[in-house]
Amino acid sequence: MNSDTCARTSTRTLRTPAVRRTAAVAAALALTAGPAVLAAPTAYATGGEQGRSSAVVLRTDLDVALLGGSVRVPLAATLNEVQAPASAEKTALTVTLDGVDQGRPVQVLRAAVATASATADKRRAEGRTELADARLNVPGLPLLSLLHLEKVTSRALCETGKRPVAEANVLGSVTVLGKRTTLSSGGPTRVEVPGVGEVTLQLSRTATTSRTAAATALSLDVSVNPLKLNVAEVNGSVVLAEAECETPEAPASTAPTPEPADPAPADPKPQTGAEPEKAGLAETGGSSLTPYLAGGALALLAAGGGALALTRRARASRQG
Known part of the structure; x- marks a missing residue:
């Protein structure tokens, strides 16, 4: 095995685990973090005065x-x-x-x-x-x-x-x-x-x-x-x-300012060739896990695209 073959083999061996780790991390972040959610405003009624x-x-x-x-x-x-x-x-x-x-x-x-x-x-x-x-x-x-x-x-x-x-x-x-x-x-x-x-x-x-x-x-x-x-x-x-x-005073309703939930961590930087995640995906029904599963699927798709791009580059370098 000449030095060029060893170098290509070593490069392929190192890149493949890196790609897998990137995909795993992206999927884990998508499944555990979920989208940022604002608490819905709630109306509170205060008792009115008697007539x-x-x-x-x-x-x-x-x-x-x-x-x-x-x-x-x-x-x-x-x-x-x-x-x-x-x-x-x-x-x-x-x-x-x-x-x-x-x-x-x-x-x-x-x-x-x-x-x-x-x-x-x-x-x-x-x-x-x-x-x-x-x-x-x-x-x-x-x-x-x-x-x-x-x-x-x-x-x-x-x-x-x-x-x-x-x-x-x-x-x-x-x-x-x-x-x-x-x-x-x-x-x-x-x-x-x-x-x-x-x-x-x-x-x-x-x-x-x-x-x-x-x-x-x-x-x-x-x-x-x-x-x-x-x-x-x-x-x-x-x-x-x-x-x-x-007339008795009607109960007054007040809507407090909604408090944001803990913000989600920043999305990982997409790999070359990956399709950027689209914001505001609509829910189509199902359980409350639907948004998280959708996010995980997108992350896996992005990771797969990155891996495909790396594989193509490795092949091109071997043929060259």
Whole structure:
């Protein structure tokens, strides 16, 4: 064996194990490292605030002047006023004030039905009232009711994800200072009784915003001075069947910045003649090992291409 033959044999013997080691290393890296993966963003929900609601059957803000105005007594009263988040309900049928009619008690309101309820949680808030067969009285008119009505109701409902709803209804007849009255929804109704006084009534007021609702079945502006004797002059306002609500705050979702997984080691430098690996290979189904097997196959293909190129070079050198 001459020196050239020995050199070619030695070169072939050394290159073949090197090629095999390169292919083995490339395959091992492809199978164990896998592609770099970013963790998917996750949405976390934080608890929303509870809604709020309230309801009241009667609210008065009156000023009573006695003895020609020398003595003034505020007549502020409420009946069945409730508020939530905690569920609440009241059903008292009368409210009486002392010391405003020459020391005698005055039964401001009496009714066959007088209920108010309020509920609220993290999904909805609602206020409701109902008043039926009710008589409203003020000092100075012991025998004549300021107002007598058959039935009024109000409702305010606020639910998460929905527009708030406000409803108020006056059902049946209304009598003011002894006069049967037809109320108008187009504006206030004014009732005047000579020698007694006047009452202005506003029918069924409702209001809504994106998060709140309010409903009042009946509101009155009162000015009474019986026979102008100044025994008991009464001025002020009265609200009947009022309900309000506020929508609970919806849970907020936040998506944290995804954290990258451990990066994969750099791909080995391809051998001469190897086909470069294509990025973004699509998965075609199968198990979660599919991307890794695909990467290993590409590495083996690259290593095989390198080995083929070396073999061809060795043959060319032998023939030369």
